[in-house]
Amino acid sequence: MTERPRHLPADERRAATVEALIDLAARQNPSDITTSAIAERMGLTQGALFRHFPSKDAIVQACMTWVSDRLLARIDKAAAQAAGPAAALEAMFMAHIDFVARHPGVPRLLFGELQRADDSLPKQMVRALLQQYGMRLRHLLDAGKAQGEFDRALDVDAAAVLFIGTVQGLVMQSLLAGKVGQIRHAAAGAFAIYRRGIGSAS
Missing domain, CATH: 1.10.357.10 (Tetracycline Repressor, domain 2)
Structure with missing residues (x-):
């Protein structure tokens, strides 16, 4: 899991989420990547992730x-x-x-x-x-x-x-x-x- 600062401005959090998905896609089938896996890689809960992206x-x-x-x-x-x-x-x-x-x-x-x-x-x-x-x-x-x-x-x-x-x-x-x-x-x-x-x- 990649550790990232938990308190980031919204734009930086969205950018970090994009980077997390791209990092995960380099290692596994993109269709198998879940929001849970993205949140885990960022050191967040799914709830925190959904505040920036609905899906x-x-x-x-x-x-x-x-x-x-x-x-x-x-x-x-x-x-x-x-x-x-x-x-x-x-x-x-x-x-x-x-x-x-x-x-x-x-x-x-x-x-x-x-x-x-x-x-x-x-x-x-x-x-x-x-x-x-x-x-x-x-x-x-x-x-x-x-x-x-x-x-x-x-x-x-x-x-x-x-x-x-x-x-x-x-x-x-x-x-x-x-x-x-x-x-x-x-x-x-x-x-x-x-x-x-x-x-x-x-």
Whole structure:
């Protein structure tokens, strides 16, 4: 059990709850995690937890917001520090991979939500995240075409889908291997193949 201060402002308590769920999801099936287990990990009673979240679904929704805000901020920062579109794409790719490696519970939660048959709010939030991510990618890909870094005949929409799909493929393989933290090892090679596919590096 992770010991945390019992007296925290509401925002900090909510953030700590999200982090507790993500930590637990890295170690067990997210669908098996109960509010009791989350409260126990935080050193709280369920009653104390329910003062901030009425249900586990509400905690999952807060997790999706946490993931979206932090992942987009991370890739935006990485892209902003790059010298050009191609370098920005690589920086975004590696920043995303690093985010997953640091928070292995996140992809387990995301994939768990996407397997639900109903169109849940968390699933809608994941779609919104992917839409925002895709917009950023298409902007960079268009800029790269205009600057001659990528093939001028490049299908930008398909290239954006392939970028995200490459990340997802690496994540899925790392989950199957039970070694999400080692996802970085294959990232550089996978991106190099992607980069060659969208245009000459010369």
